Amino acid sequence: MAMGVLVVGSIGDIGLVGLAQRFRGQDVHYLLTGQGDVVQLGRYGVSRVYQLTTGIDEYSFSETLTDLVNRGSYSIIITPVNRFYRTAVPMAAQRLSAPLLTDVIDVKPIDNELEVVLNSFGNRAQVTVKVTGRVLLMAPPARFKPSENPVNASIEPLQPRVVNVVKVVSTEGKAKGGVRIEDAELIVAVGRGFRRREDLKLAFELAEVLGAEVGCSRPIAADLKWLSEDHWIGLSGRRVRPRLYIAIGISGQPQHLAGMMESRTVVVINNDPNAPFFRNCDYGVVEDLYSFIPVLTRRLRDILKR
Amino acid sequence: MDVVVLVKLALDTGQLRVSEGKVDVESTPLKVSDIDRNAVEEAVRVRERVGGLVHVVSILKYGPIQRRLQEAEGLLREVLAMGADDAYLVADEALIGSDQSVTAKVIASIIRRLGKYDLVIAGEATVDGYTGQVGPRVAAELGIPVVTYVRELRIEGSRVVAKRDLEDAVQTVETPLPALVTVTREINTPRIPTLLQIRAAVRKPIGKLTLADLGLTLKPTIKVESAVPMQVKRRGVVIREGTVDEKADRLVQALIQEGLLTPR
Numbered sequence: 325m326a327m328g329v330l331v332v333g334s335i336g337d338i339g340l341v342g343l344a345q346r347f348r349g350q351d352v353h354y355l356l357t358g359q360g361d362v363v364q365l366g367r368y369g370v371s372r373v374y375q376l377t378t379g380i381d382e383y384s385f386s387e388t389l390t391d392l393v394n395r396g397s398y399s400i401i402i403t404p405v406n407r408f409y410r411t412a413v414p415m416a417a418q419r420l421s422a423p424l425l426t427d428v429i430d431v432k433p434i435d436n437e438l439e440v441v442l443n444s445f446g447n448r449a450q451v452t453v454k455v456t457g458r459v460l461l462m463a464p465p466a467r468f469k470p471s472e473n474p475v476n477a478s479i480e481p482l483q484p485r486v487v488n489v490v491k492v493v494s495t496e497g498k499a500k501g502g503v504r505i506e507d508a509e510l511i512v513a514v515g516r517g518f519r520r521r522e523d524l525k526l527a528f529e530l531a532e533v534l535g536a537e538v539g540c541s542r543p544i545a546a547d548l549k550w551l552s553e554d555h556w557i558g559l560s561g562r563r564v565r566p567r568l569y570i571a572i573g574i575s576g577q578p579q580h581l582a583g584m585m586e587s588r589t590v591v592v593i594n595n596d597p598n599a600p601f602f603r604n605c606d607y608g609v610v611e612d613l614y615s616f617i618p619v620l621t622r623r624l625r626d627i628l629k630r
Numbered sequence: 631m632d633v634v635v636l637v638k639l640a641l642d643t644g645q646l647r648v649s650e651g652k653v654d655v656e657s658t659p660l661k662v663s664d665i666d667r668n669a670v671e672e673a674v675r676v677r678e679r680v681g682g683l684v685h686v687v688s689i690l691k692y693g694p695i696q697r698r699l700q701e702a703e704g705l706l707r708e709v710l711a712m713g714a715d716d717a718y719l720v721a722d723e724a725l726i727g728s729d730q731s732v733t734a735k736v737i738a739s740i741i742r743r744l745g746k747y748d749l750v751i752a753g754e755a756t757v758d759g760y761t762g763q764v765g766p767r768v769a770a771e772l773g774i775p776v777v778t779y780v781r782e783l784r785i786e787g788s789r790v791v792a793k794r795d796l797e798d799a800v801q802t803v804e805t806p807l808p809a810l811v812t813v814t815r816e817i818n819t820p821r822i823p824t825l826l827q828i829r830a831a832v833r834k835p836i837g838k839l840t841l842a843d844l845g846l847t848l849k850p851t852i853k854v855e856s857a858v859p860m861q862v863k864r865r866g867v868v869i870r871e872g873t874v875d876e877k878a879d880r881l882v883q884a885l886i887q888e889g890l891l892t893p894r
Contacts, residue, residue: 414763423729446643608868
């Protein structure tokens with residue numbers, strides 16, 4: 325199956341070249357957004373770089389990408405995951421009449437077919453899909469690691485096709501809690517079991533003793549706004565994979581579980597013995613968090629000498 | 631103003647059925663995708679402000695069709711009870727397991743058949759696939775502007791003004807109608823219909839269609855080979871008995887044994 329592979333993203337998304345390399349013997353080209361070291365891309369076998377230095381909106385990006393895919397006859401297009409790409413890439417896919425598979429874990433080219441493994445069903449299942457023909461793949465770049473395979477990369481500036489249909493009136497930055505919860509090794513996560521915002525300090529004290537980051541379920545960030553959205557763990561929030569996940573006062577809705585399934589050890593503390601989270605934990609404690617957390621924190625402080 | 635709202639009858643992933651190590655899609659129940667309830671709520675609110683009609687469009691993606699039809703109709707009655715005026719359900723073997731390019735073509739075909747529409751509303755993504763593709767794809771297919779991740783929506787004359795929720799920023803945008811918007815769960819709180827509204831919904835029309843009715847023939851581009859549930863083995867040790875101190879001790883001992891804590 326003849327197929328050119330086009331990777332799309334900033335220089336920080338270079339991990340996706342690792343996925344592209346699984347299509348052995350294929351040319352890998354890169355649509356580079358913003359500035360970046362082309363030599364670094366060449367080191368991982370990228371032979372051609374199209375550089376797009378002007379920032380454009382999703383609609384214009386989808387047009388620009390569609391043009392480039394048609395011009396280069398690419399059959400495999402690989403992109404990172406964020407709200408910009410989640411908007412622009414499906415539009416391009418529709419213009420190309422091609423499927424777009426998201427949350428991709430692995431690919432196996434077999435003869436003239438392609439087998440793609442992805443997370444789906446609310447992150448509850450690994451689905452294997454067979455594709456013939458052109459396909460777009462979306463995946464988190466950190467999942468892959470490219471190997472070195474130095475070539476001389478040529479570079480070509482890419483002129484965007486700008487289409488002004490949606491006008492941006494204003495943009496305001498969001499408050500940030502300064503956490504990168506997706507990289508945390510230890511997480512203390514809080515939910516609606518906390519009655520007041522001030523009470524979260526119980527969780528923050530526990531997290532401090534453990535050296536953990538504090539995460540939360542959807543209502544705490546999205547509805548109550550007690551914590552900024554970078555703490556939010558779940559299907560629409562961040563996906564985490566810590567060594568230890570302590571969920572306090574979180575009932576365990578599927579959308580929350582989808583964000584923390586890959587945690588190694590899961591501890592659940594809840595006063596409701598019927599909370600669904602108890603069916604998905606390694607250790608559970610049925611107890612009122614207000615009486616339990618201070619005792620647990622004190623005990624840990626003693627043994628960890630912090 | 632006529633509003634089309636896209637509703638996915640999603641797999642209830644909280645109740646995934648498993649047999650012989652594979653997800654048994656056919657016996658897993660469906661539900662109205664949570665975020666689509668926000669889409670319906672917003673559509674009904676728009677109609678309450680400016681008048682018009684709310685049409686629901688839904689594509690059955692999971693078989694077996696004969697058994698699912700009744701289940702699908704029951705779920706569509708739920709959103710009709712929220713205030714939508716009528717619903718269109720496309721059920722066809724060729725759509726079971728098809729990819730979203732096909733779904734989008736079918737949806738666009740129904741919307742064009744409606745003749746008049748001003749606004750299309752969808753959820754930012756569905757709770758089963760969570761790919762968020764169908765909204766932008768339908769907009770591309772219809773050749774209308776798309777505004778995704780909307781958490782605040784205003785209609786001003788023949789324009790839509792929306793606040794978009796992005797990773798690091800909130801963006802205010804405007805675009806002419808007709809347009810397609812996808813909404814987040816933060817945009818509103820979906821109403822719970824009253825008994826009276828539930829009864830009234832029984833009489834609202836649900837048009838059932840096949841691809842032949844729409845004059846469409848579509849080629850599948852993907853084939854789902856298998857779906858294996860995530861194998862996460864949890865110990866499931868739940869400490870229920872004892873005083874607070876005893877429970878804390880047992881938990882700490884367990885974490886030490888797991889090598890997660892090292893006493894100093």
